Each structure stands twice: as structure tokens, then as C-alpha cells.
Amino acid sequence: xxxxxxxxxxxxxxxxxxxxxxxxxxxxxxxxxxxxxxxxxxxxxxxxxxxxxxxxxxxxxxxxxxxxxxxxxxxxxxxxxxxxxxxxxxxxxxxxxxxxxxxxxxxxxxxxxxxxxxxxxxxxxxxxxxxxxxxxxxxxxxxxxxxxxxxxxxxxxxxxxxxxxxxxxxxxxxxxxxxxxxxxxxxxxxxxxxxxxxxxxxxxxxxxxxxxxxxxxxxxxxxxxxxxxxxxxxxxxxxxxxxxxxxxx
Numbered sequence: 563x564x565x566x567x568x569x570x571x572x573x574x575x576x577x578x579x580x581x582x583x584x585x586x587x588x589x590x591x592x593x594x595x596x597x598x599x600x601x602x603x604x605x606x607x608x609x610x611x612x613x614x615x616x617x618x619x620x621x622x623x624x625x626x627x628x629x630x631x632x633x634x635x636x637x638x639x640x641x642x643x644x645x646x647x648x649x650x651x652x653x654x655x656x657x658x659x660x661x662x663x664x665x666x667x668x669x670x671x672x673x674x675x676x677x678x679x680x681x682x683x684x685x686x687x688x689x690x691x692x693x694x695x696x697x698x699x700x701x702x703x704x705x706x707x708x709x710x711x712x713x714x715x716x717x718x719x720x721x722x723x724x725x726x727x728x729x730x731x732x733x734x735x736x737x738x739x740x741x742x743x744x745x746x747x748x749x750x751x752x753x754x755x756x757x758x759x760x761x762x763x764x765x766x767x768x769x770x771x772x773x774x775x776x777x778x779x780x781x782x783x784x785x786x787x788x789x790x791x792x793x794x795x796x797x798x799x800x801x802x803x804x805x806x807x808x809x810x811x
Contacts, residue, residue, distance in 0.1 A: 563593040564647040566663055566719070569640030570598045571626075571633050575654035576606040578762065581689075582654050583614050583621065591663035596621045597643050598654075599636035602629055607654075633737075634730045641727050649727070650719035651737070655762045658716075662758035666719050669752050676724045676749030677702070677741065680717040680758035684811065687765055694811050695757050702751035704742065708789075709800035710779075711738035713751065716759045720744050731786070734778040739786055776802065 568586055572579055579598075586596050598611045600623060611623045624643060626636040633653075641649060648667065652658060666678040679702075684694040698712045707713070715737040720728070725744050730736045745751060779801050783794035 563591065564667065565645060566591070566594040566648040566650060566667065567640070567644035567646030568594055568596045568650050568652055569637055569644065570596060570652050570654055571601055571636035571640070572598055572603060572607050572611065572654040573601040573636075574603050574605045574607060576603075576610055578655040579607060580610055580614075581657055582652060583611070585658040585660070586621075586652065587614075587618060588660040589658070589663050590661055591667060594620060594663065595644075595646060597640045598623045599626050599639045600624065601626045601636045630732055632732060632734065634732045637730050637736075641729065644722075644727070647723055648719050648721055651715050652759075653716060655764070656716045657760040657762075659758045659760075661756075662717075663719075665754045665756055665758060669754065670721050672752070673724075674750050675721075675752045676747065677713065677718060677720045677744055677751035678754065679713045679719070679751060680754045680756055682714045682717050682759040682761050683757050684763055685760050686763055689760075689762070691760070696761075696808055696811055698753050700753050700755060702745065702753075704745040704748075707742055707745055707751070708787075708797045710797075710804040711735070711741065712804075713737075713741045714759065714761065716761055724749060733781070733786065734774070735782055739782060742787065775805070 600608055615621045615623055627639045628635050669675055669678045681695055681697045685691045725747050728740055730740050783789045
């Protein structure tokens with residue numbers, strides 16, 4: 563059983579982080595390490611994590627190497643500390659299904675597969691669910707992913723033996739650029755075709771600000787991966803269309 567490193571950024575997460583950690587502890591795939599990276603919390607977040615740390619040696623708490631107000635800082639700290647062959651991400655207010663890792667890790671036996679991901683279900687801030695499942699394509703490559711981020715970051719996992727560790731850029735939509743960089747190396751992504759996670763919709767989350775998201779996406783196409791204007795317009799329209807479909811779920 564290869565080791566899976568799970569990276570969890572945490573900023574003032576006392577309300578939900580216990581549920582997120584419990585969902586990791588409940589995994590039927592047991593060979594994992596959970597790296598919780600504190601990003602300047604001022605509430606009881608660290609106290610709660612230390613209680614888990616004392617009970618389970620697979621859990622560790624660290625401070626972010628630097629601070630920039632974005633998830634890239636704590637995630638990069640987690641990537642640096644990760645000892646596992648596989649790297650995955652779980653935000654401190656989201657939840658995994660107990661079979662998430664057990665379903666995903668075996669799919670890496672295919673040499674072409676460098677990323678595995680799943681569908682996920684939306685829940686509101688209070689945890690209420692209504693079968694709002696966001697479904698991703700069965701297979702992804704770099705060209706398909708350019709149309710928009712089909713990988714829910716809370717479901718994604720990648721193989722460092724095939725692509726190495728990937729540093730996350732200090733930009734908005736950093737997770738999308740990371741998955742693009744991984745697939746640009748020539749491998750494919752594969753969906754378990756199951757729903758393995760619950761994504762909590764925050765009343766103050768950036769996903770609520772659609773105009774900002776569109777601006778960030780254009781910046782990625784033109785200034786990060788350096789597409790032409792024509793290519794950027796093409797993929798931008800794909801992104802807007804699929805983003806709207808995802809939002810309406």
C-alpha cells in the first residue's frame with residue numbers, strides 16, 4: 563500500500579475541521595499521512611488539530627512557510643513536507659467518503675494515469691445535501707482540461723513517481739494551473755465515476771464572485787500558459803459554459 567500524503571490548509575477552521583479530519587481517519591485505505599498546515603489561525607483550529615495529532619501519529623500540524631492570503635502558501639508547505647508517493651488535497655471544511663482513497667489508488671496501476679479524480683456532491687454551509695452532484699469526464703488530458711477545471715481539487719490525487727512534486731503557483735485558480743501543469747507532461751487523468759467527496763458551499767467563498775473568476779481565468783490563458791488571443795477566446799467560452807452548468811447544479 564503506497565503512502566498517500568493528504569494536505570489540508572487551515573485558517574480559522576475550528577467550526578468544520580474536526581469533520582474533515584474524521585473523514586480522513588475513516589478511510590478504508592489506511593496508509594496515509596495527514597499534513598495540516600496552519601495559515602495564521604487566530605481561533606481554536608490548532609488546539610483541535612493537536613488533539614487529533616496526539617491520538618493518531620499519522621496526523622501532523624505545521625505552520626505555513628510563508629503567507630500570502632491564498633491557499634497556495636499552505637499547500638506548498640504541505641507538498642514540501644509530503645513523504646507519500648501520492649499527493650492529495652482536502653480543504654478543512656470539506657469531507658471525504660470513506661472509500662475515496664481505496665477507489666482511487668488502484669487506478670494508478672495504468673502507467674498512463676498520472677491523476678485520478680472523482681465526482682463530488684455539493685452541500686450548503688450547514689451540511690445539508692440535495693443530491694447536487696458535479697460530474698467530471700471519465701478521462702482527461704491537457705487539451706480537454708484547457709476547457710475548464712473539471713477536477714474538483716478535493717477529489718484530485720497525483721502520482722509523484724510519474725510527474726514529481728509540483729509547486730503551486732501563487733495566483734488565483736492555483737489548483738487549476740497545477741492540474742494543467744501535471745497533465746502537460748503527457749499523462750492522462752481518470753475518473754472513478756463515483757462521488758467520493760462533499761464540497762461545502764461557503765456564503766463568503768470566492769466561487770460566489772463570478773466576475774473575479776472570469777478575470778482570473780483569462781489571466782491564466784494569456785499570461786500563465788501563454789495561449790494566443792484566438793485560443794484564449796475559444797477556451798474562455800468553453801470555461802464560461804461549463805462553469806455556468808456547474809454553478810447551476
